[in-house]
Amino acid sequence: MKGLGEDDVNDIIQSLSLRGRDGVGYYIAQKESNGIWNKKIINPENINLILDVEYKWLIANSRAIPTTEYETDAGQDLKNQQPFMGERFVVVHNGIIANDKELIKKYKLNPESKVDTAILPELFEKLGIVPALKELKGSFAILCYDKIDDALYIAKNFMPLCWVQDKTIGGVVIASLKEMLPEKYREISEEISPYTCYQLNSDKSMKKYSLYPKERNKKVLVVCSGGIDSVVTAWVYKRLGYEVKLIHFKYGQAAQAAELLCIKKLAEILESEPIIYDARSTFDIFKNTSKLLHQKEANADDQMLDAESTLSYVPNRNAILVMIAAGVAEMLHYDIVVYGGQQMDSVYPDNNPTFVDTLNQTLKYSLDWGTNVKFTAPLIHLIKHEIVELGKKIKVPFEHTCSCYYPQVIGEEVLVCGKCGCCQFRVNAFKMVKEKSYVEDVDKFIEKYVKPFM
Structure with a gap:
């Protein structure tokens, strides 16, 4: 924290007991003299710090002794309490460094404690902070003060870490949980982006670094029903030079046989074996809830209702399918997962840009260390007739959709019912494309209306 008064500082330090109650330590970087460093084997809620110095940064940490460190030399002792300090860096860390012993051996480190965090000051000095962070395996939220450059580094992978930049005090307040912040900051605090490191300099400039170990590859897994939207999505990626693989889900839908026939033909054209995932046992519980799972034919009187409501909703379907697809993508090293969301389906909560963005953010917290899988829906802001014409111009084989x-x-041969909302969308979209062009220059159209959402 920086710029806070004594009462707020004590409130934050005492609230550290929410995450750890076995000890507390803090470091105060003073404006005119050396830092103050203190550690205690007490519950943080019993701290009452008298802040009678001008400070630049104050870093504090509580301790929760892991079960794995019980009866070891990493137990309850002042030498095992954070912060840990080297010649240059002062570090506090929340999480578990799983490869600390490996890093000790690899870089000939000599930590003062067997606690995993103790390796960090020396590791940062040897490698530099960002390269060192990329070497860590496990979980981490880290604050690191550079005593020489007077800079603070804030870094996390998937651990909780939030901050508030308060211009009224000219400072920044950072905590693991918003519940640790003074009440006035809780609603305006922001979670720091996963796999990100910020460098805050004394001149108030800031740098941002990605902590992902590698750039995303150009391999895309398309959640594909065999319908217009998901197939056009696949062909757009194909046109742009991506390696495309289809994943199709059997979840008890009435259209399963027709969809599977289309998927196999499309996969042949793509020259990529499709993944057919049988999710029927997962969705069987919803059979009597969703018309799409128990009805055998459409009611023509409901066609407009079907097109403009959630009449054919399957409980949480898209979230379930995308999360499974993301796990498959991680396993097969595909860094992009997409589905065929489009604007005409925005009546469904799980066919909205907000759904896409939220689920994409969730993947950063749910997949394994360093996994950089992105979920998106590049056609999410297009209308059905635009998608149809786009598909025609990039030679999508609509006869197999x-x-x-x-x-x-x-x-x-697939015989459509002609009564459901989807049939209405398709028929009208193809009619509109015959009457007027909506995509004059396909490359410019993709560049402007599709690529920003890829």
């Missing part, structure tokens, strides 16, 4: 909720399969 099925948009109907209740089709029949006879031999190798």
